[in-house]
Amino acid sequence: MLNSWKLKEIVLMSLFGVVFGIVYLLFIHLGNIWAGLIGPIAYEWMFGIWFIVSIICMHIIRKPGAAVMPETMAAVIEVMLGNAVGPRLILSGIVQGLGAEAAFAVTRYRHFNLFVFMLAGIGAAVFSFIYGFFVSGYAALDPSFVALMFTLRVLSGAIIAGIGGKYIGDALLATGSLRGYAIARSKTGDASA
Amino acid sequence: MQVPETIFAMNDVSFRFPDDSHQTLSSVTFSINRGERVAISGPSGSGKSTLLYLLNRLYPMNCDGIVKGEIELFGKASELYAPGEINKRVATVFQDPDAQFCMPTVEEELAFTLENMRTPAKEIEKRIDRVLESTGLTHLKYVNIQTLSGGMKQRVATACALVMEPEVLLLDEPISHLDPLTAKEFISWLDLLQRRFGLTVIAVEHRLDSWGAFFDREIAIDRAGNIAEDREFIPHETLHYPARIKSVSDEDSLSAEGLSVTIKDRTLLLPLSFTSKKGECIVIAGPNGSGKSTLVKALCGILKKDSGTVSAHACGYVPQSPEFLFLTPSVSREIAFSGTSSAQELEELMESLRLAEIAEHNPFAVSHGQKRRVAIGAMLADKRNILFLDEPTSGQDQRALLELFHLIEERLISGDTVFIVTHDMEFAASVADSVLLLKEGHLSGMFPAEQIWEETDLLAEHNLLPPKGVMQLAESPA
Amino acid sequence: MRNLLHDMNPAIKFVMVTVVMLGLAFFFNPWTPLLFFFGVICLQLFFSRMDWKIWSLFMLPFTLGAFGYLWTTIVFGAETEGTVIWSLFGFEVTDEQWAVALSLAFRVLAFSSLSLLFALTTDPVRFVMSLMQQLKLSPKIAYGVLVGYQFLPVLKDEFFQIQQAHRLRGAATEKYWWQRLLGIRRVIIPMLAGAVRKAERSAFAMEARGFTGEARTEFYRPVRAGRLDMVMSLVIVALFVGSCVFGVYLSG
Ligand SMILES: Nc1ncnc2c1ncn2[C@@H]1O[C@H](COP(=O)(O)OP(=O)(O)OP(=O)(O)O)[C@@H](O)[C@H]1O
Ligand SMILES: Nc1ncnc2c1ncn2[C@@H]1O[C@H](COP(=O)(O)OP(=O)(O)OP(=O)(O)O)[C@@H](O)[C@H]1O
Numbered sequence: 058m059l060n061s062w063k064l065k066e067i068v069l070m071s072l073f074g075v076v077f078g079i080v081y082l083l084f085i086h087l088g089n090i091w092a093g094l095i096g097p098i099a100y101e102w103m104f105g106i107w108f109i110v111s112i113i114c115m116h117i118i119r120k121p122g123a124a125v126m127p128e129t130m131a132a133v134i135e136v137m138l139g140n141a142v143g144p145r146l147i148l149s150g151i152v153q154g155l156g157a158e159a160a161f162a163v164t165r166y167r168h169f170n171l172f173v174f175m176l177a178g179i180g181a182a183v184f185s186f187i188y189g190f191f192v193s194g195y196a197a198l199d200p201s202f203v204a205l206m207f208t209l210r211v212l213s214g215a216i217i218a219g220i221g222g223k224y225i226g227d228a229l230l231a232t233g234s235l236r237g238y239a240i241a242r243s244k245t246g247d248a249s250a
Numbered sequence: 251m252q253v254p255e256t257i258f259a260m261n262d263v264s265f266r267f268p269d270d271s272h273q274t275l276s277s278v279t280f281s282i283n284r285g286e287r288v289a290i291s292g293p294s295g296s297g298k299s300t301l302l303y304l305l306n307r308l309y310p311m312n313c314d315g316i317v318k319g320e321i322e323l324f325g326k327a328s329e330l331y332a333p334g335e336i337n338k339r340v341a342t343v344f345q346d347p348d349a350q351f352c353m354p355t356v357e358e359e360l361a362f363t364l365e366n367m368r369t370p371a372k373e374i375e376k377r378i379d380r381v382l383e384s385t386g387l388t389h390l391k392y393v394n395i396q397t398l399s400g401g402m403k404q405r406v407a408t409a410c411a412l413v414m415e416p417e418v419l420l421l422d423e424p425i426s427h428l429d430p431l432t433a434k435e436f437i438s439w440l441d442l443l444q445r446r447f448g449l450t451v452i453a454v455e456h457r458l459d460s461w462g463a464f465f466d467r468e469i470a471i472d473r474a475g476n477i478a479e480d481r482e483f484i485p486h487e488t489l490h491y492p493a494r495i496k497s498v499s500d501e502d503s504l505s506a507e508g509l510s511v512t513i514k515d516r517t518l519l520l521p522l523s524f525t526s527k528k529g530e531c532i533v534i535a536g537p538n539g540s541g542k543s544t545l546v547k548a549l550c551g552i553l554k555k556d557s558g559t560v561s562a563h564a565c566g567y568v569p570q571s572p573e574f575l576f577l578t579p580s581v582s583r584e585i586a587f588s589g590t591s592s593a594q595e596l597e598e599l600m601e602s603l604r605l606a607e608i609a610e611h612n613p614f615a616v617s618h619g620q621k622r623r624v625a626i627g628a629m630l631a632d633k634r635n636i637l638f639l640d641e642p643t644s645g646q647d648q649r650a651l652l653e654l655f656h657l658i659e660e661r662l663i664s665g666d667t668v669f670i671v672t673h674d675m676e677f678a679a680s681v682a683d684s685v686l687l688l689k690e691g692h693l694s695g696m697f698p699a700e701q702i703w704e705e706t707d708l709l710a711e712h713n714l715l716p717p718k719g720v721m722q723l724a725e726s727p728a
Numbered sequence: 729m730r731n732l733l734h735d736m737n738p739a740i741k742f743v744m745v746t747v748v749m750l751g752l753a754f755f756f757n758p759w760t761p762l763l764f765f766f767g768v769i770c771l772q773l774f775f776s777r778m779d780w781k782i783w784s785l786f787m788l789p790f791t792l793g794a795f796g797y798l799w800t801t802i803v804f805g806a807e808t809e810g811t812v813i814w815s816l817f818g819f820e821v822t823d824e825q826w827a828v829a830l831s832l833a834f835r836v837l838a839f840s841s842l843s844l845l846f847a848l849t850t851d852p853v854r855f856v857m858s859l860m861q862q863l864k865l866s867p868k869i870a871y872g873v874l875v876g877y878q879f880l881p882v883l884k885d886e887f888f889q890i891q892q893a894h895r896l897r898g899a900a901t902e903k904y905w906w907q908r909l910l911g912i913r914r915v916i917i918p919m920l921a922g923a924v925r926k927a928e929r930s931a932f933a934m935e936a937r938g939f940t941g942e943a944r945t946e947f948y949r950p951v952r953a954g955r956l957d958m959v960m961s962l963v964i965v966a967l968f969v970g971s972c973v974f975g976v977y978l979s980g
């Protein structure tokens with residue numbers, strides 16, 4: 058898989074990881090204060106933010122792995138920044154990335170439209186929820202409350218990551234800086250590559 | 251006498267980017283011998299960098315470009331080289347001092363290069379020390395690269411290139427961010443290295459006049475990507491700017507009193523005071539890292555000042571990367587963003603800045619010169635009559651420089667005040683009414699432009715050189 | 729002694745920390761995570777030169793988060809058996825529910841302290857190098873990450889510069905937090921456009937220095953793994969097993 062990747066694509070994912078690493082940390086900041094007040098559900102509605110880099114990078118690069126990799130790299134960089142969520146972020150990064158990747162794999166990396174991006178956001182939400190269910194012990198919570206958390210997370214994944222990711226990718230395409238990447242070659246942002 | 255050995259040969263080479271319809275380079279033919287010093291010149295966008303990247307094999311792989319014709323490197327067709335193979339013999343220094351390192355410290359960066367070359371671990375340390383000594387950078391061995399000034403970064407990049415002990419050195423506008431004295435030192439240092447190691451040097455450059463007689467040969471490329479000329483190098487004359495009509499009025503436009511800036515306990519600007527007039531053009535000059543950008547940002551209120559006052563209401567700021575300012579997806583909306591000007595005024599403004607033809611383009615997607623005009627337009631539409639331009643001259647070709655000159659002149663005539671940060675002394679001499687000299691965060695003074703260019707010592711203290719055209723300018727009739 | 733955690737091989741430390749964390753997720757009694765939490769603090773006391781001021785600063789928000797977990801589990805906990813020990817505002821809390829709630833809250837503390845143990849004793853660059861040397865991470869990815877890491881201060885500066893430049897343009901400083909969140913999108917686009925350009929240039933610079941992404945054979949500063957790592961891993965495992973056994977015993 059790695060051989061089909063250009064170094065510039067990998068570095069691009071890494072730098073996007075840094076940019077979103079900064080944004081993610083801003084949000085963790087915001088979320089923590091909330092979480093103290095209203096519990097872990099505080100994070101749910103904005104969980105989609107944490108999936109967005111997968112979708113943006115896949116939108117731009119359109120190769121197998123372009124969803125898992127940036128998410129993982131963003132997580133590694135966040136760990137390098139030394140925050141207290143720590144090494145397990147890498148694991149959750151991989152899990153979230155795999156969730157998004159699954160949606161693109163199911164559509165065989167042929168279609169890159171809003172529907173698939175929302176699907177990817179949902180995929181990331183589902184995977185990360187299963188992982189969270191285990192690690193954070195959601196099993197101890199009331200099933201209806203868990204269902205509420207799950208619904209919020211899926212919605213957030215579809216809307217913030219899916220729609221938001223496509224919006225940012227398209228806006229970036231319009232700036233003309235993506236010459237030389239798959240997204241620019243498929244002229245219209247929606248057409249299958 | 252030895253028979254010269256040909257190391258690079260291009261035979262009728264054309265190059266096209268996959269998403270372009272036209273050729274970026276077309277029927278390029280030349281050959282370069284070992285030990286030559288070749289300059290590649292040409293207007294912006296003519297394909298100079300592209301040509302360089304064909305020689306170090308970054309293209310066509312990295313952009314999926316389409317090459318026609320034959321490229322021979324060291325007597326072997328370029329397609330036959332394995333990835334990375336040629337880069338062990340050909341080293342490159344790029345234009346952007348900020349984006350060419352991947353490790354935190356100088357030592358690690360050099361080690362990274364040597365590891366790529368599969369140098370045995372035992373030898374790495376020796377090689378690093380040797381190259382640092384021969385390039386005079388030993389004191390920087392353990393320094394974090396991102397804390398260095400642009401000039402120093404560029405020298406570190408060159409050391410990284412030399413540590414590979416290459417046969418060829420490719421340079422892509424290596425001095426465009428350096429202050430004049432540092433640039434001059436860089437060139438004489440390169441001259442020394444070339445003699446010592448017998449390198450072949452190929453450099454892309456807009457400002458060949460700064461290079462004196464360094465080169466042996468010049469290959470000029472034209473707008474269409476053809477070789478326009480391939481001749482023996484003759485030192486370039488500096489660009490002649492038209493004489494400017496003075497437009498300074500008596501009315502004050504901005505005055506700073508005891509302005510100082512401190513960030514994270516580091517004093518970046520010591521208290522300074524000065525006054526500017528309407529219609530005056532003030533050039534801010536000084537060494538890399540002396541606080542020029544900091545001063546500009548503090549004056550227009552982007553940086554918090556530590557003490558002092560600035561009396562000015564409407565300051566417009568055009569950063570080195572004008573795209574930092576852009577907020578909307580089209581030029582016309584960008585200009586109209588604040589809603590301060592009427593539709594009539596906007597239209598006139600767009601017309602005078604030649605933005606009407608790109609009104610519906612995305613401001614990020616237009617050329618660099620146009621971006622700057624959009625940013626200036628946006629500032630003027632907000633009724634900001636004091637403009638700050640941070641390094642508008644770097645990396646610009648002659649046409650763009652003249653265009654910038656006229657644009658500034660027009661603003662001055664209509665009574666605006668323009669502050670320009672630049673390392674280009676010729677440009678400075680042609681536009682400035684006065685010059686602010688900065689050094690290590692300290693304002694040495696505000697000098698009238700007519701007298702400053704003769705004070706060689708004062709200029710040298712600020713890493714500046716007298717403009718080469720100053721004598722001609724003084725003699726030419728106004 | 730006090731440099732042992734710092735000297736430990738980062739990749740091995742990373743694996744140990746992750747494995748132990750996953751292991752902890754199987755325990756729903758309050759004692760195990762609590763014992764583990766104190767154990768980690770002891771480890772840090774003996775084997776590291778921890779800056780406790782920074783440690784507390786980082787821990788603080790997670791203590792808040794732990795509190796959130798506590799009451800969420802109490803209020804929204806799954807129905808359980810057990811005797812009601814107290815009730816508040818009509819919520820009846822059984823002893824089992826209380827135990828699980830405490831367990832989840834302590835788990836947050838245990839995770840955070842373990843993460844901090846890793847974060848505050850590990851040099852980020854050495855960590856990536858060791859992922860490459862010990863865990864066979866592809867050099868393309870490893871160096872890609874390092875480039876990103878060393879751009880961090882540059883990009884952070886840019887983030888604020890763009891924000892300030894926008895403010896100068898009169899892009900109104902928004903009143904509400906959600907407007908401010910939406911406002912981030914304006915900063916993101918120029919940032920990303922710049923990142924694309926920087927990425928291409930850095931990648932070119934790396935390739936021009938002969939980087940091909942092949943696995944390397946020679947390392948200037950090899951990151952080694954040895955006996956010390958065995959010992960430290962055993963210490964961490966012992967702490968984990970100890971907390972599990974005693975935790976189950978105490979709550980059993
Ligand atoms: N990846 C790309 N895809 C498509 N077109 C490109 C790409 N990179 C550059 N171009 C275009 O190819 C032309 C030549 O670019 P190049 O960078 O070689 O010019 P240059 O002579 O080095 O200009 P400058 O002096 O501004 O650096 C330009 O018109 C540029 O817009
Ligand atoms: N946000 C900041 N925090 C700390 N130091 C800073 C900051 N911004 C700039 N500096 C430092 O302030 C000094 C002056 O920087 P400034 O960018 O103003 O220099 P300059 O004169 O514009 O240089 P150049 O010609 O290279 O653009 C430098 O040493 C720089 O490292």
Ligand SMILES: [Mg+2]
Nearest residue numbers: 298299300422
């Ligand atoms: Mg160029």
Ligand SMILES: [Mg+2]
Nearest residue numbers: 542543544640
């Ligand atoms: Mg500057």
